[in-house]
Amino acid sequence: xxxxxxxxxxxxxxxxxxxxxxxxxxxxxxxxxxxxxxxxxxxxxxxxxxxxxxxxxxxxxxxxxxxxxxxxxxxxxxxxxxxxxxxxxxxxxxxxxxxxxxxxxxxxxxxxxxxxxxxxxxxxxxxxxxxxxxxxxxxxxxxxxxxxxxxxxxxxxxxxxxxxxxxxxxxxx
Numbered sequence: 001x002x003x004x005x006x007x008x009x010x011x012x013x014x015x016x017x018x019x020x021x022x023x024x025x026x027x028x029x030x031x032x033x034x035x036x037x038x039x040x041x042x043x044x045x046x047x048x049x050x051x052x053x054x055x056x057x058x059x060x061x062x063x064x065x066x067x068x069x070x071x072x073x074x075x076x077x078x079x080x081x082x083x084x085x086x087x088x089x090x091x092x093x094x095x096x097x098x099x100x101x102x103x104x105x106x107x108x109x110x111x112x113x114x115x116x117x118x119x120x121x122x123x124x125x126x127x128x129x130x131x132x133x134x135x136x137x138x139x140x141x142x143x144x145x146x147x148x149x150x151x152x153x154x155x156x157x158x159x160x161x162x163x164x165x166x167x168x169x170x171x172x173x
Contacts, residue, residue, distance in 0.1 A: 001025075030079055030086065037072060040065055051105045052168065055127065059163050062131040063156065073135040115171045126170070130163045 001022060005012040019025040044058045066073060080087050099120050106123060109115040134141060134156055142152050 030076075033072060034076060037065060037076070045102065051109065055167065056164050058127065059131055059160055059167075062128075063160055066132075066135050067153075067156065070135055070138075073132045077136060109171070113173060116173055118171065123171075127163075127167060130167060131159070134159060 001015055002012050004022070004025065005015045008015070015025070019028060040061055041058065044061050045054055047054060047057075049057075102123070103120050106115065106118060106120065110117050138152065141147070141155075145155075147155060
């Protein structure tokens with residue numbers, strides 16, 4: 001706690017007063033990072049726009065968030081994997097998406113013959129996975145495709161259209 005207080009430029013007593021322990025401080029930091037991430041994504045899917053537009057905006061928002069803070073996906077994944085109890089504090093999917101309205105939109109697309117049947121869980125897992133994987137696997141992908149930092153950033157930038165096209169083609173009948 002002393003090192004943290006020193007880094008923050010405050011005294012240790014003040015840090016203890018607000019957070020009591022390193023675990024409480026960590027929970028606060030995790031909650032704050034997770035909340036910032038979730039709030040910006042929730043906004044996209046709460047709009048009353050065509051689902052195709054929401055998907056595109058979601059992909060863009062995801063990539064913008066991670067462009068600004070590329071360590072966030074790995075941090076969240078590592079901490080949730082290291083401490084599964086953190087996941088119980090959040091209903092991760094429902095904290096970003098209201099499943100029932102999304103289920104209804106998907107079902108309407110299926111009923112209209114535009115999309116294949118897909119569960120909300122698969123829809124969201126596929127969408128999120130396509131967006132987040134390049135951030136989680138950066139060293140592997142950079143090595144495999146021999147991309148320097150500038151080329152990798154361009155690759156990530158190009159992902160917006162790649163992910164949208166790939167995802168939408170997978171849904172269409």
